[in-house]
Amino acid sequence: MNPITIRKAKTDDVIELSELFYEFIGVGSDLTAMKIQIEITSNNPNYYVAVACDGNRVVGTAMGIVCYDLVGNCNPFMLAENVVVSSEYQGRGIGKLLMQALEDFGQMNQCNYVILVSGSKRETAHKFYESIGYSPDHKGFKKRLKQQI
Incomplete structure (x- = not known):
């Protein structure tokens, strides 16, 4: 196994990203739309889509989105969204590397905190x-506005 590296996602990563997301949620991705989204997010300084690589193979990903706030120091x-590590690579510190990359991005952008949502039954992820x-001291809610196809 090669040392795991973290880098910004590229449009060439769409097939491997799609495979990760399919493994995670069992839903296929529109590769053309994903490629467009990666191009858009790559050019938006408020987005960071990180990928973890074992050599040239993408084995994990996480996305950080900087959101403006109107409270306190503003x-x-x-x-943090779309945090996924291939089941074959879980337990090797890759999730920690990805989350650290997002937190570094958040600190560079002077973010006060990071929020994320995790499915209520995903006990391993919660741990x-x-x-x-x-901290699990807040309760999160999610409402789907559109059904996935």
Whole structure:
């Protein structure tokens, strides 16, 4: 196994990203739309889509989005989304590397905090997030506005 590296996602990563997301949620991705989204987010300084690589193979990903805030010092906060590590690579510290990359991005953007949502039954993920300093002392809610096809 090669040392794991973290880098910004590229449009060439869409097939491997799609495979990761399929493994995670069992839903296929529109590769053309994903490629367009990666191009858009790559050019938007408020987005960071990180990928973890074992050599040239993408084995994990996480996305950070800097959001403006109107409260207190009005510094932004960051939303973490699409955090996935291939089951073959879980337990090797890759999730920690990805989350650290997002937190570094958030600190560079002077974010006050990071928020994320994790499915209520994903106990292993919850333990992971707690182990890296995320507090479960808030309750999150999610409402789907559009059904995935």
